[in-house]
Amino acid sequence: MLVAKIFTFPKAGVLDPQGSAIKPVISNLGFTNVKDIQTGKYFEVKIDACDVAEARKTVQELCSKVLVNPVVEDYEFEILEA
Amino acid sequence: MLVAKIFTFPKAGVLDPQGSAIKPVISNLGFTNVKDIQTGKYFEVKIDACDVAEARKTVQELCSKVLVNPVVEDYEFEILEA
Amino acid sequence: MRCAVIQFAGSSGDGDCCHVFKNILGQSADYVFHKETFKPADFDIVVLPGGASHGDYLRPGALSAHTKVMESVKEAANSGKLILGIGNGFQILLEAGLLPGTMLINKDIKFYADEVLVKVENTATPFTNLYKKDEVIRLILSCKYGSYFADAKTIEQLKSQNKIVLTYCGFGKNGDEEDPVASMENIAAIANQEGNILGLMPHPERCAEEILGNTDGLRMFQSILQYFEGGKTL
Amino acid sequence: MTAREEAKNLGLTDLEFDEIVKTLKREPNYLELSLYSVMWSEHCSYKNSKAVLKRFPTEGPQVLQGPGENAGIVDIGDNLAIAMKTESHNHPSAVDPYQGAATGAGGMLRDIFTMGARPIALLNSLRFGKLDDDRAEYLFREAVAGIGDYGNAIGVPTVGGEVYFDDSYEENPLVNAMCLGIVPHDKIVLGKAAGVGNSVMIVGAATGRDGMHGASFASGELTEGNEDQGSPMQVGDPFKEKQLMEACMELLQKEWVVGVQDMGAAGVVSSTSETAARAGNGIEIDVALVPQRDKDMKPYEIMISESQERMLVIVEKGHEDDVKKIFEKWDLDAVKFGTVTDDGMLRILENGKVVGEVPAASLAGGVPIVKRESRRPEYLDKLQTDFSKIPVPSDLNDILLKLLDLPNIASKAIVYRQFDQTVGTNTVVTPGSDAAVLRIKGTKRGIAVTIDGNGYYCYLDPYEGGKQIVAEAARNLVVSGAKPVALTDGLNFGNPEKPEVYYQFEKCVDGLSDAARKLGVPVISGNVSFYNEGKHTAIYPSPVVGMLGVLEDVEKHCTMDFKQDGDVVVLLGE
Ligand SMILES: Nc1ncnc2c1ncn2[C@@H]1O[C@H](COP(=O)(O)OP(=O)(O)O)[C@@H](O)[C@H]1O
Numbered sequence: 001m002l003v004a005k006i007f008t009f010p011k012a013g014v015l016d017p018q019g020s021a022i023k024p025v026i027s028n029l030g031f032t033n034v035k036d037i038q039t040g041k042y043f044e045v046k047i048d049a050c051d052v053a054e055a056r057k058t059v060q061e062l063c064s065k066v067l068v069n070p071v072v073e074d075y076e077f078e079i080l081e082a
Numbered sequence: 083m084l085v086a087k088i089f090t091f092p093k094a095g096v097l098d099p100q101g102s103a104i105k106p107v108i109s110n111l112g113f114t115n116v117k118d119i120q121t122g123k124y125f126e127v128k129i130d131a132c133d134v135a136e137a138r139k140t141v142q143e144l145c146s147k148v149l150v151n152p153v154v155e156d157y158e159f160e161i162l163e164a
Numbered sequence: 165m166r167c168a169v170i171q172f173a174g175s176s177g178d179g180d181c182c183h184v185f186k187n188i189l190g191q192s193a194d195y196v197f198h199k200e201t202f203k204p205a206d207f208d209i210v211v212l213p214g215g216a217s218h219g220d221y222l223r224p225g226a227l228s229a230h231t232k233v234m235e236s237v238k239e240a241a242n243s244g245k246l247i248l249g250i251g252n253g254f255q256i257l258l259e260a261g262l263l264p265g266t267m268l269i270n271k272d273i274k275f276y277a278d279e280v281l282v283k284v285e286n287t288a289t290p291f292t293n294l295y296k297k298d299e300v301i302r303l304i305l306s307c308k309y310g311s312y313f314a315d316a317k318t319i320e321q322l323k324s325q326n327k328i329v330l331t332y333c334g335f336g337k338n339g340d341e342e343d344p345v346a347s348m349e350n351i352a353a354i355a356n357q358e359g360n361i362l363g364l365m366p367h368p369e370r371c372a373e374e375i376l377g378n379t380d381g382l383r384m385f386q387s388i389l390q391y392f393e394g395g396k397t398l
Numbered sequence: 399m400t401a402r403e404e405a406k407n408l409g410l411t412d413l414e415f416d417e418i419v420k421t422l423k424r425e426p427n428y429l430e431l432s433l434y435s436v437m438w439s440e441h442c443s444y445k446n447s448k449a450v451l452k453r454f455p456t457e458g459p460q461v462l463q464g465p466g467e468n469a470g471i472v473d474i475g476d477n478l479a480i481a482m483k484t485e486s487h488n489h490p491s492a493v494d495p496y497q498g499a500a501t502g503a504g505g506m507l508r509d510i511f512t513m514g515a516r517p518i519a520l521l522n523s524l525r526f527g528k529l530d531d532d533r534a535e536y537l538f539r540e541a542v543a544g545i546g547d548y549g550n551a552i553g554v555p556t557v558g559g560e561v562y563f564d565d566s567y568e569e570n571p572l573v574n575a576m577c578l579g580i581v582p583h584d585k586i587v588l589g590k591a592a593g594v595g596n597s598v599m600i601v602g603a604a605t606g607r608d609g610m611h612g613a614s615f616a617s618g619e620l621t622e623g624n625e626d627q628g629s630p631m632q633v634g635d636p637f638k639e640k641q642l643m644e645a646c647m648e649l650l651q652k653e654w655v656v657g658v659q660d661m662g663a664a665g666v667v668s669s670t671s672e673t674a675a676r677a678g679n680g681i682e683i684d685v686a687l688v689p690q691r692d693k694d695m696k697p698y699e700i701m702i703s704e705s706q707e708r709m710l711v712i713v714e715k716g717h718e719d720d721v722k723k724i725f726e727k728w729d730l731d732a733v734k735f736g737t738v739t740d741d742g743m744l745r746i747l748e749n750g751k752v753v754g755e756v757p758a759a760s761l762a763g764g765v766p767i768v769k770r771e772s773r774r775p776e777y778l779d780k781l782q783t784d785f786s787k788i789p790v791p792s793d794l795n796d797i798l799l800k801l802l803d804l805p806n807i808a809s810k811a812i813v814y815r816q817f818d819q820t821v822g823t824n825t826v827v828t829p830g831s832d833a834a835v836l837r838i839k840g841t842k843r844g845i846a847v848t849i850d851g852n853g854y855y856c857y858l859d860p861y862e863g864g865k866q867i868v869a870e871a872a873r874n875l876v877v878s879g880a881k882p883v884a885l886t887d888g889l890n891f892g893n894p895e896k897p898e899v900y901y902q903f904e905k906c907v908d909g910l911s912d913a914a915r916k917l918g919v920p921v922i923s924g925n926v927s928f929y930n931e932g933k934h935t936a937i938y939p940s941p942v943v944g945m946l947g948v949l950e951d952v953e954k955h956c957t958m959d960f961k962q963d964g965d966v967v968v969l970l971g972e
Contacts, residue, residue, distance in 0.1 A: 072497065
């Protein structure tokens with residue numbers, strides 16, 4: 001069994017309302033060294049695949065079909081042994 | 083400048099309605115090798131810190147104070163050069 | 165009775181609460197903006213209204229829990245003032261640690277807006293003294309994150325100390341719809357140990373006038389008034 | 399590339415290019431061409447529809463503001479008025495139904511509160527393909543969630559709407575939003591850049607590269623390739639909009655506010671040129687002063703960006719800091735970036751250097767109006783059905799149950815349960831009835847509101863269909879106990895360059911107009927959305943009508959449920 005850790009984030013230039021609402025709250029709390037925050041989604045997917053290549057393919061398909069909204073989101077992932 | 087990639091996910095035993103809603107959709111699409119999916123949040127935080135140790139401390143504080151709900155969420159993070 | 169209605173960034177139930185205290189109950193009600201502070205002595209009751217403060221970003225109530233005014237709210241709470249959190253106000257109380265537990269997204273991940281039937285489990289509170297025990301009343305629920313969750317110990321405590329104040333017992337106009345929320349123990353409202361803080365998900369302020377077709381919520385506000393006029397005992 | 403070729407790439411016709419050269423007495427530069435291309439797109443200029451829209455009755459003693467402003471305004475008594483408008487967001491909703499529908503609701507709200515009116519109710523009219531189609535189901539689900547999340551977060555109740563499923567909308571769904579706001583007569587603010595020397599400010603969110611050329615995108619058919627315009631989709635931020643709304647409500651109480659306009663489609667260029675043109679003035683702005691979210695934005699990008707949650711504010715000179723103070727309270731930017739001038743020009747500077755200069759009135763209203771060819775579609779002649787030949791079903795009970803099960807007839811509770819219907823504590827009659835009824839706090843009065851359409855009728859007979867819709871809306875109000883006072887329309891049609899589509903458009907407008915005139919219900923605002931076509935299908939001609947009624951005594955409203963055993967049931971009409 002392999003595990004894919006997938007995270008999504010706003011495409012370049014796309015507004016991140018959530019991140020921009022969190023930022024001032026963090027500053028007010030005194031986190032002066034936090035310069036920027038971007039938000040996205042995280043998925044942890046268990047895949048029953050023989051090898052990493054097969055799992056990669058599944059993840060890419062999964063992302064483009066269901067998990068990710070390609071109009072506004074980009075994604076990255078890594079695959080590990082469960 | 084360092085970048086922290088932070089992932090949150092439901093604690094063991096806590097319901098994940100989003101994950102449970104996505105699962106049947108995925109099966110219906112024929113992803114038979116996807117055995118489980120869990121959802122969480124992803125944050126990418128830019129931190130102006132001298133070293134990784136300092137950044138770690140900031141991230142831990144940030145998570146326990148704001149980003150993570152300790153009642154239902156766990157988190158992991160990694161710190162990279164920007 | 166002097167009432168403070170907190171205006172968080174993005175509150176939308178503030179006007180509705182003020183309307184009930186002022187125009188229906190004839191009491192004084194003042195807005196307090198989230199960037200301001202106040203003294204416990206300034207008010208008898210502090211209302212944290214509904215709405216999606218901070219757009220419900222991160223988690224509902226999470227960002228508002230860190231605003232300046234919350235220091236005053238905590239001070240007022242600790243000095244025994246009444247605190248009423250409705251909807252998002254309840255979520256803010258949870259995030260601020262003034263009430264235990266948290267709210268998860270509704271079971272069906274959808275916003276739910278309709279009437280619900282709730283049972284009054286505890287009438288020995290300043291907020292429910294005019295209801296009858298086990299009375300079933302109609303209120304309006306309007307939320308996406310209304311599924312109450314707490315660890316087993318907290319739930320046990322709430323039960324043994326009789327701090328579960330309202331529970332859901334039916335959804336939809338006739339109360340016969342499937343439960344979209346899946347709240348633990350069907351919790352719709354809880355109080356803190358001392359009993360001066362109440363958080364509830366449904367909106368009593370929207371059910372307080374004949375013209376709106378439902379006055380079941382009015383008695384919550386009248387209970388508060390009764391509590392002050394009849395000599396305070398918690 | 400020559401300027402003429404560039405113009406063509408931007409969607410301008412030869413005729414339009416010639417008109418621009420004639421107006422400027424020189425060739426336009428790229429920035430200027432970009433401005434014309436968005437302002438002269440169908441979405442902003444109404445070049446295909448203007449002539450026909452003149453047929454609407456728009457006057458009446460109750461009308462305080464007819465078409466031509468951000469929203470129409472009608473008197474409801476007690477010195478109060480209702481501002482209302484309909485807006486379409488069809489094309490963005492086909493690309494990203496969640497964001498498309500959400501930003502549609504957002505733009506609609508801004509049109510209302512720019513006029514000084516506090517939004518009190520939202521409605522929507524939705525058309526999708528049949529639900530057994532996966533994509534249609536996805537579009538429907540996401541659009542409903544988008545409308546809900548935006549309206550719910552901002553705290554304006556959604557009190558009504560309609561949903562209809564048909565194959566003709568499979569490729570091109572329709573998402574129309576309607577909003578109503580309340581304003582005392584003396585607090586109405588118009589979108590006018592009056593007073594030479596006054597300050598022009600941009601308030602709200604920072605500007606990014608969102609939805610570049612969105613307005614011209616909305617004016618083209620949905621074909622493969624133009625689904626991704628290579629520029630980011632606008633993402634709505636209801637939290638920011640709520641802050642903007644509260645800041646504006648505070649601002650608009652001030653007597654030194656001269657004019658306000660929403661930055662919707664074509665953002666800075668449309669708001670500056672339209673406010674200037676309405677006042678017969680000019681505006682000089684420096685784009686470098688506009689707060690920017692993205693790096694290295696070019697002047698043309700700043701001018702036509704469709705970033706959401708922004709407004710243009712014109713105030714008397716000297717009050718800039720007062721504006722800043724109000725917006726600071728709500729954690730929003732407010733920056734002076736221009737001045738009202740007397741020369742009628744929209745002059746664009748970048749760090750003090752002029753980079754473009756065109757007459758504001760020519761951008762806002764100078765597009766050559768096209769008289770489109772109109773031809774009666776052949777299908778209309780083939781529609782003869784002999785109803786006497788349709789067999790009467792043997793088991794009518796069975797048919798009744800089947801009918802009630804159809805998505806188009808079944809209860810829409812699954813939709814409106816996702817919308818907060820009661821925030822604001824004004825909603826007397828919630829969705830599920832013929833019309834929503836709201837009380838007006840501080841008075842005995844109430845209003846009733848409904849939104850209706852019937853694309854299939856309009857397909858079968860555009861003129862009668864148009865009439866029917868107005869009649870249905872009026873009936874929905876009357877049975878709720880209200881007297882209809884005004885309407886707002888959303889005209890959703892296919893490609894107007896096709897004579898058959900133009901025929902449908904004209905006839906529908908005629909039908910709507912004749913019925914509105916007959917019933918004494920003027921049209922005070924509206925929206926036109928053309929090019930609603932996919933690769934294989936064109937939508938039914940789908941005008942929708944939002945209508946407002948007034949109840950002198952809101953206690954006397956009527957609901958549709960049977961009240962008591964033994965009550966008499968009467969059928970009115972033929
Ligand atoms: N998209 C929607 N949003 C809000 N309310 C809706 C929506 N669709 C339908 N409704 C409500 O459901 C009820 C029935 O709608 P509809 O089926 O269009 O009724 P009718 O055909 O009788 O006019 C109305 O009260 C309407 O306001």
